[in-house]
Amino acid sequence: MYQIILKDLQFNSHIGVFDFEKEQGQKFAVDLILDMGYVEAAEQDDLNKTVNYAAIFKLLENYFARSRVDLLEYACGEIIQEILEFDSRILGVDLTLKKPQAPIEGDFAYMAVRQQRKRYNLVYLSIGSNMNDPVKQVDDAVEYLQQIPGISHFRCSSYIATKPWGKTDQPDFINAATEFIYQGTPFELLRACQQIENNMGRTRVEKWGPRLIDIDIIFFGDLEINHPELIIPHPYFRERDFVMDPIMELKRQAK
Incomplete structure (x- = not known):
């Protein structure tokens, strides 16, 4: 930092x-x-x-x-x-x-x-899984995210079933979004999310391939970051309905 x-x-x-x-x-x-x-x-x-x-x-x-x-x-x-x-x-x-x-x-x-x-930032994450009971994997990720220090006012969207993106010859995904207030840096949050993925057993083998769990930072306040490890807003958010639909659900509920 x-x-x-x-x-x-x-x-x-x-x-x-x-x-x-x-x-x-x-x-x-x-x-x-x-x-x-x-x-x-x-x-x-x-x-x-x-x-x-x-x-x-x-x-x-x-x-x-x-x-x-x-x-x-x-x-x-x-x-x-x-x-x-x-x-x-x-x-x-x-x-x-x-x-x-x-x-x-x-x-x-x-x-x-x-x-x-x-600073307290409003953060949106996207969560997805298509392996080993995806609903349970997303449930577990949501529970672990709420334990990250610095997170408050946590909300989660409905779960949706979606077709795979980028590589289509794999099972459908369960996707959700979370919204929360975070007191910390984007890279502190990135490390915490990666630790959750690792603890849950995720292995990074194939780009856009099957995922036990995937947690992506989509928005972090109004910050823009372009770093080899982290790009905010997420570079593909406009192309992925499975990302934006749950986020828009949370935004509508907040009005």
């Missing part, structure tokens, strides 16, 4: 409880870590393929220039929310807000508040 680190950023602001803090202002310092998961700039030397830390600095500068809140805790929450809304590729924020001139008698470097927050 990649991180973007901005260290000891200095700003003047009027954050504070007392009237003189609001009137005179004082210095604040920020340490910031942005969790990025995978960034395309690791493979493409293009600023548009990552989060521009100069833009993040400007966002912070604008916040401190206008803020008149009382508490560091409240300021931390507002800043983190602005950062997460700024760019959907930012999957988590670790922010330390320091107040070196806090109105307290005594010797100290600074008083500070630290807050860490991960």
